[in-house]
Amino acid sequence: MLPAWLNNPGMLLIIAGSVIPLLPYRLRMVVLLGAPAASLLWLWQIPLGTTTTMALLDYTLTPLRVDGLAFTFGVIFNVAAFLSGVYMWHTHSRLEPAAALIYAGSALGAVLAGDLITLFMFWEVTAIASALLLVIRGLRDAMIVARRYLLVQIGSGLFLMGGAAIYIHATGDIAFGHIGLDAPGGWLILLAFGIKAAFPLLHNWLQDAYPSASATGTVVLSAFTTKMAIYALARGYAGTDLLIPIGAVMTIFPIVYAMLANDLRRVLSYSLNVQLGFMVVAVGIGTELALNGAAAHAVTHILYKALLFMSVGAVLHQTGHVRATELGGLARHMPWTAAFCVIGAASISAFPFMAGFVSKSLILKAVAYEHWPGIWITLTAASAGALLYVGIKIPYFAFFAPNDQIECKEAPINMRLAMGLTAIACIALGLLPSLLYSILPYPVDYNPYTASHIVSQLQLLAFSALVFWLAWRAGLYPLPKRAVHLDTDWVYRMLLPRFGYVAERVYHAVLAKFGSGMNSVTERGMGRLRLRYDARGVMSRTWSTGWMTLWVAILLVVYLVLYY
Amino acid sequence: MLIERNPQQYRRPSTLARTRWARALYVVCALTLVPSLFIHPHAEFGFAEMPAFHALLAFVTGVVLVLAAILLRRLIMRGEDYYEHRT
Numbered sequence: 001m002l003p004a005w006l007n008n009p010g011m012l013l014i015i016a017g018s019v020i021p022l023l024p025y026r027l028r029m030v031v032l033l034g035a036p037a038a039s040l041l042w043l044w045q046i047p048l049g050t051t052t053t054m055a056l057l058d059y060t061l062t063p064l065r066v067d068g069l070a071f072t073f074g075v076i077f078n079v080a081a082f083l084s085g086v087y088m089w090h091t092h093s094r095l096e097p098a099a100a101l102i103y104a105g106s107a108l109g110a111v112l113a114g115d116l117i118t119l120f121m122f123w124e125v126t127a128i129a130s131a132l133l134l135v136i137r138g139l140r141d142a143m144i145v146a147r148r149y150l151l152v153q154i155g156s157g158l159f160l161m162g163g164a165a166i167y168i169h170a171t172g173d174i175a176f177g178h179i180g181l182d183a184p185g186g187w188l189i190l191l192a193f194g195i196k197a198a199f200p201l202l203h204n205w206l207q208d209a210y211p212s213a214s215a216t217g218t219v220v221l222s223a224f225t226t227k228m229a230i231y232a233l234a235r236g237y238a239g240t241d242l243l244i245p246i247g248a249v250m251t252i253f254p255i256v257y258a259m260l261a262n263d264l265r266r267v268l269s270y271s272l273n274v275q276l277g278f279m280v281v282a283v284g285i286g287t288e289l290a291l292n293g294a295a296a297h298a299v300t301h302i303l304y305k306a307l308l309f310m311s312v313g314a315v316l317h318q319t320g321h322v323r324a325t326e327l328g329g330l331a332r333h334m335p336w337t338a339a340f341c342v343i344g345a346a347s348i349s350a351f352p353f354m355a356g357f358v359s360k361s362l363i364l365k366a367v368a369y370e371h372w373p374g375i376w377i378t379l380t381a382a383s384a385g386a387l388l389y390v391g392i393k394i395p396y397f398a399f400f401a402p403n404d405q406i407e408c409k410e411a412p413i414n415m416r417l418a419m420g421l422t423a424i425a426c427i428a429l430g431l432l433p434s435l436l437y438s439i440l441p442y443p444v445d446y447n448p449y450t451a452s453h454i455v456s457q458l459q460l461l462a463f464s465a466l467v468f469w470l471a472w473r474a475g476l477y478p479l480p481k482r483a484v485h486l487d488t489d490w491v492y493r494m495l496l497p498r499f500g501y502v503a504e505r506v507y508h509a510v511l512a513k514f515g516s517g518m519n520s521v522t523e524r525g526m527g528r529l530r531l532r533y534d535a536r537g538v539m540s541r542t543w544s545t546g547w548m549t550l551w552v553a554i555l556l557v558v559y560l561v562l563y564y
Numbered sequence: 565m566l567i568e569r570n571p572q573q574y575r576r577p578s579t580l581a582r583t584r585w586a587r588a589l590y591v592v593c594a595l596t597l598v599p600s601l602f603i604h605p606h607a608e609f610g611f612a613e614m615p616a617f618h619a620l621l622a623f624v625t626g627v628v629l630v631l632a633a634i635l636l637r638r639l640i641m642r643g644e645d646y647y648e649h650r651t
Contacts (some may be wrong), residue, residue, distance in 0.1 A: 206584035368608030459618040467626025
């Protein structure tokens with residue numbers, strides 16, 4: 001019998017990820033694929049309703065809780081880990097598979113966590129492991145992005161910790177169930193989830209970081225963090241009306257950014273944001289049908305978004321380019337990748353008989369049942385827009401736009417295999433919705449394939465394509481340009497540094513003007529300060545990290561002792 | 565070494581293939597409208613039962629989005645090295 005903290009499919013992936021760097025190449029690859037497969041089988045045979053508990057200090061933790069909602073997300077996380085394993089099979093990096101498995105394992109652990117403390121621990125591990133995926137690319141820009149990314153992710157963790165502490169203190173209950181906004185700490189926890197779910201204005205870490213990872217890293221990144229947040233929202237805030245307008249805004253405004261973006265992975269990141277909006281609306285509706293819709297959309301979305309990131313990643317891997325201005329005409333050189341990309345694009349645009357169609361229909365149905373006509377129109381419109389910003393844009397600019405300046409070979413066999421498997425999954429879930437329904441949290445009684453529904457969907461797609469064509473011909477469609485389009489990251493990349501700069505200038509100006517009169521006073525003060533604080537002063541000596549860690553540890557111990 | 569393409573390059577004179585695709589698109593658009601004459605839609609809301617509601621919605625949305633993108637680009641587009649020249 002395993003100890004309770006180990007008795008968790010997520011821990012299996014984390015441990016597998018931790019030993020992977022020590023193994024030789026072939027064994028590494030066996031573990032990379034074997035661990036998610038074993039974890040999936042393990043999860044599959046755990047009966048729904050199972051929980052395990054363990055004691056930690058005064059609390060009873062629940063490291064494992066498998067119910068319908070956790071099961072759906074657990075299954076798709078394992079599948080995503082497996083598919084991205086196939087996709088990175090060719091890599092000789094030791095760290096990338098390790099980071100990917102630890103990241104997937106911690107996301108899985110968070111989804112299976114039954115209490116807030118366990119959730120918080122896995123929440124933080126996902127932040128660190130995913131930042132590692134950015135760092136190991138080793139590029140200078142990627143390092144800077146990774147730092148920004150980590151700050152945001154750890155920030156989310158801090159809000160979760162603060163919120164959870166208030167919640168646990170007030171209720172005495174550490175179980176992770178429905179929280180709601182009225183609960184003590186409820187707003188803080190929502191903020192923590194909202195950052196990772198890329199709520200409007202909190203979203204920009206996503207489009208900042210995902211395009212900076214390696215071709216394989218982005219595929220891994222796209223699957224877990226945001227969907228873990230959707231799971232957490234569904235668990236803690238189902239039926240919170242506030243989420244409905246938030247989600248609706250998320251489905252619209254990133255579309256325009258996606259239309260403008262040049263980097264194809266940035267386009268996909270904005271479109272990821274749109275799809276998250278659909279799930280957030282569904283969570284806000286909060287009925288069984290809606291939660292099924294949110295979970296189903298998380299499943300299909302992970303698949304088709306991974307497929308799109310894989311195809312664009314394959315292009316990056318083969319050509320070294322990923323911006324629309326530099327690509328085009330690759331369908332001749334990479335016919336398989338092009339075909340898989342088109343399948344992914346059809347799926348995200350919700351073509352009938354594709355996975356996206358089934359899950360989006362569930363959400364729209366749930367919105368209609370609860371009588372939100374405005375929201376229903378918004379989501380339907382966003383669904384029509386999908387063709388404009390990603391459905392046509394990605395395949396066209398990567399594979400079909402006129403460009404005869406790039407020569408390259410087809411993607412490696414493992415990448416094609418991963419894309420092929422994902423594409424098959426997208427089509428299978430579209431053709432056989434019952435497959436998808438069988439892993440959803442609640443029983444489903446809904447058939448998306450009625451004549452009138454298919455006809456209206458085809459109208460939506462055909463006329464959306466018509467707008468694209470007419471705008472294109474009229475020269476109105478915004479062509480990709482090598483440029484920066486400002487988003488909320490401007491605040492912390494430009495405004496705050498500028499503010500600091502201006503403050504410094506003002507300070508110097510004031511000093512220059514009034515400084516002389518103050519000189520004698522300040523000189524004496526400064527002299528004393530310098531003694532301690534200048535380059536050789538006691539307070540500004542540089543210390544090694546080891547010493548600092550020691551001092552921090554000592555401070556913590558002192559604090560603990562004083563506290564007790 | 566890659567040269568940035570002239571935007572005009574995307575709009576080369578319509579080739580035969582392109583005209584064919586465009587014609588196919590017009591035909592498909594027309595075809596999707598045909599069934600709404602016969603099938604009474606079981607829509608979720610009264611207004612959505614209007615024939616060709618989805619076609620209209622898609623068209624309006626598309627036009628609005630394209631215009632919004634054009635306007636937004638005017639407001640927020642900066643040089644490629646914008647963030648590298650800060651302060």
